[in-house]
Amino acid sequence: MFHRLFRRPQILASALAGVLLATVGSASAGQRKFAYSYETLTAPVGSVEFENWVTWKHTSGDGRVDQFDFRHEFEFGVTDRLQIGLYVADWRLTDTSTGSRATYRHSGVEVIYNLTNPTTDFIGSALYGELLIGEGVIELEGKLLLQKNFGPVTLVYNAIIEAEWEGKTLKHLDERSGEFAQTLGVSYQVNPNFNVGAELLHEVALPEWRAEGKSVVFAGPNASFRAGRFFATVAGLFRVTDHDEEPDVQTRLIFGVDF
Amino acid sequence: MFASGCVGTVPPPVSPAMLRVSRGATAQTLEAGRITLTTRCASCHRVYPVAAYSPARWAEIVEEMAERTKLDASQQAALLAYLTAAQATPPPAPTPAG
Numbered sequence: 001m002f003h004r005l006f007r008r009p010q011i012l013a014s015a016l017a018g019v020l021l022a023t024v025g026s027a028s029a030g031q032r033k034f035a036y037s038y039e040t041l042t043a044p045v046g047s048v049e050f051e052n053w054v055t056w057k058h059t060s061g062d063g064r065v066d067q068f069d070f071r072h073e074f075e076f077g078v079t080d081r082l083q084i085g086l087y088v089a090d091w092r093l094t095d096t097s098t099g100s101r102a103t104y105r106h107s108g109v110e111v112i113y114n115l116t117n118p119t120t121d122f123i124g125s126a127l128y129g130e131l132l133i134g135e136g137v138i139e140l141e142g143k144l145l146l147q148k149n150f151g152p153v154t155l156v157y158n159a160i161i162e163a164e165w166e167g168k169t170l171k172h173l174d175e176r177s178g179e180f181a182q183t184l185g186v187s188y189q190v191n192p193n194f195n196v197g198a199e200l201l202h203e204v205a206l207p208e209w210r211a212e213g214k215s216v217v218f219a220g221p222n223a224s225f226r227a228g229r230f231f232a233t234v235a236g237l238f239r240v241t242d243h244d245e246e247p248d249v250q251t252r253l254i255f256g257v258d259f
Numbered sequence: 260m261f262a263s264g265c266v267g268t269v270p271p272p273v274s275p276a277m278l279r280v281s282r283g284a285t286a287q288t289l290e291a292g293r294i295t296l297t298t299r300c301a302s303c304h305r306v307y308p309v310a311a312y313s314p315a316r317w318a319e320i321v322e323e324m325a326e327r328t329k330l331d332a333s334q335q336a337a338l339l340a341y342l343t344a345a346q347a348t349p350p351p352a353p354t355p356a357g
Contacts (some may be wrong), residue, residue, distance in 0.1 A: 031304075041301060043302070119268070120293075149306070192304040228327075
């Protein structure tokens with residue numbers, strides 16, 4: 001498995017991360033209040049943050065599946081409005097009744113551009129773009145991020161459209177699919193180091209971009225903590241729509257540190 | 260809870276009245292301080308009303324937060340200048356109905 005970590009996409013991502021790390025200062029980035037939604041303010045100029053994600057999806061029943069998705073990301077504040085993220089490696093551990101398997105999935109880049117401020121403007125907004133490349137897969141994702149702050153309360157909404165091309169190799173991407181998703185989140189600041197709230201995730205599969213596929217909704221509580229340069233955000237979502245083949249529950253933990 | 264938390268939490272825009280009490284800070288400096296408050300500070304925690312703390316307490320908070328968020332000296336000075344001037348500026352009188 002480990003020899004796959006040294007394929008071209010990872011090398012490129014790591015090299016870019018090294019170049020950016022050598023050129024930035026030491027400002028601290030912000031705290032994430034949500035695990036499934038992005039907020040609209042971008043990281044301060046010169047900031048560097050390292051985030052680690054783990055998402056656990058559990059499907060119960062005869063076809064029991066526990067799927068763990070891992071992401072390791074560097075985020076850089078480039079300008080007052082521009083933030084770039086490098087996904088060094090996304091990998092998956094799948095555990096079923098017949099055994100376990102770990103696979104490298106992809107590496108990629110994310111760009112967020114802030115448009116308006118959630119505190120001073122009518123609504124905060126930002127644009128998000130993401131490109132993922134792996135063995136036999138390319139994913140392209142765009143998001144519209146919206147946010148409004150009301151004192152200690154933060155409301156966010158993300159509208160997401162994703163396109164995926166998949167095949168045996170990058171030269172033979174025979175399968176196409178898409179997904180529309182939206183997320184909603186609310187967070188209340190108990191104190192400057194602790195927030196609690198709730199999140200909702202709605203996914204609509206678009207296989208072959210032809211017809212509307214399954215529409216699945218998850219919802220549940222979240223909490224975020226910050227101590228010095230470290231933060232952790234966790235959300236547990238329960239499936240509220242009737243699709244037994246989909247995960248019953250999913251939990252995401254994001255753990256980050258500012259350099 | 261929501262009402263008391265929402266009132267006065269949008270930092271007031273830089274105004275001529277604010278400039279008169281700013282002790283020599285320029286409009287650009289005050290605006291830079293307001294931007295720091297609504298972006299750098301707001302990215303981690305809620306934006307507290309300028310009237311929530313005394314000028315002396317704001318100075319302590321800004322010094323502590325500047326160290327944590329690595330604000331440089333000019334950013335720290337601009338932020339404190341804005342907070343001090345905004346707090347010293349009375350809010351505009353409400354427009355009469357009709």
